[in-house]
Amino acid sequence: MRKQQPDIAAKTTAPFLVHAEHAMTRSIDAVALRGWLNDGQPLALFDVREHGQYGEGHPFFAVPLPYSRLELDVSRLAPRLAERIVLLDDGDGVAERAARRLAEQAYRDVTLLVGGAPAWAAAGFTLFKGVNVPSKTFGELVEHLQETPRLSAAELVARRDSGEPLLLVDGRTFEEHQKMTIPCAHSLPNGELALRLATLLPDAQTTVVVHCAGRTRSIIGAQTLRNLGLPNPVLALENGTQGWYLAGHALEHGSQRRYPAARRPASWPRRALARPGCCSAPACPRCRPRRRSSGWTTRAAPPTCWISAPPRNSRKARSTARGTHPAASWCRPPTSTSACAAAA
Incomplete structure (x- = not known):
């Protein structure tokens, strides 16, 4: 009888699946996130909605990272795998899927904003329209x-x-x-x-x-x-x-x-910055x-x-x-x- 070979692919991806599940369960509310933004520590606040949704309203320091371009842009925006990352969406589950993708790329500190942008507004914080708002x-x-x-x-x-x-x-x-x-x-x-x-x-x-x-x-x-x-x-x-x-x-x-x-x-x-009284001749x-x-x-x-x-x-x-x-x-x-x- 032919001996069954172990599933190498399953063993290889298992650690990433554990990270992905861990990323799905970590969350933070709007008030706590506001505290993180002011604690002086590095923080990457990524809005994983598409550009049109982002432009309609987002937290002041949120950076657009559309889910459709997640793998293409995340290494440029967050080059350190240990970076503290918070993801937000419209409360529709996109952030959870994005967290799994980031865990598969070995990002170790991913947190979700509970309720996304609507929850941020419901907590009394402003959603800013447009792009490049801080600059x-x-x-x-x-x-x-x-x-x-x-x-x-x-x-x-x-x-x-x-x-x-x-x-x-x-x-x-x-x-x-x-x-x-x-x-x-x-x-x-x-x-x-x-x-x-x-x-x-x-x-x-x-x-x-x-x-x-x-x-x-x-x-x-x-x-x-x-x-x-x-x-x-x-x-x-x-x-x-x-x-x-x-x-x-x-x-x-x-x-x-x-x-x-x-x-x-x-x-x-x-x-x-010449001295006062300097000649004004051409x-x-x-x-x-x-x-x-x-x-x-x-x-x-x-x-x-x-x-x-x-x-x-x-x-x-x-x-x-x-x-x-x-x-x-x-x-x-x-x-x-x-x-x-x-x-x-």
Whole structure:
């Protein structure tokens, strides 16, 4: 009679099944979780609902980790297997299934929020709508406390029409800049502002306008330059590319403008902090940096650039059709005193 072989697969997976069962039984209520969030210890609070559900309302520090992408993203968000993890859902059992999956990947400290997001709200705690709530809150707090100056899309257009010298920089990544940006903007991520901005500024009088897709990164970029002591006027563009587009202005796609490859030392913060009574003459090395850069006036745009049509339901919408106007039509020749002009 043939001897039956032991089930090797069952023996191999048995420890993980024990962990999974253990993860299913561990739970915490909303009040206790609030205490964990304030105890100063590392904690990963994962919302395993899908992105749409997460955006409708979640605890302030919850990080989206949709169940459909659990195995793909969890190692990036929680690289330590001993990390303290709390899972929340809509009280529909998704968190239990996610806990079993994490136990199979050897995560050892997984806890469930009893009742999920509805229980959190029932305990009197707020559910926040949207995404990236902590970083957006930080941006709003900075603007409120530091009184970061800003301007609207209409004010930016008016300043460009008047011939005021402006340098418009996009504080997002170059990849985001290429997808869509405000015409004549240079890609200069916030992390590079202090190092690279000196290569684009022609003088200490040109106004610097920082924009992003919404508000947060423009506020942080503008306030960073102000805190560093940049002598130029610095403004954040209110609502970024979204506000620009909704105001009836066209966006540029495929832009290749960015800071020059070669950089020079950014010594302008020292000049900005010169001693009281320092000479204010244009050539004074302590008051005004002497640069020969042409500023943000650009050469002809590459053929991959185009201008997208603004929304047609806007009262100020223009009839510019997508692809009919080259991006360079928004920029004046390098000899002009103003960097950009509004579209005809």
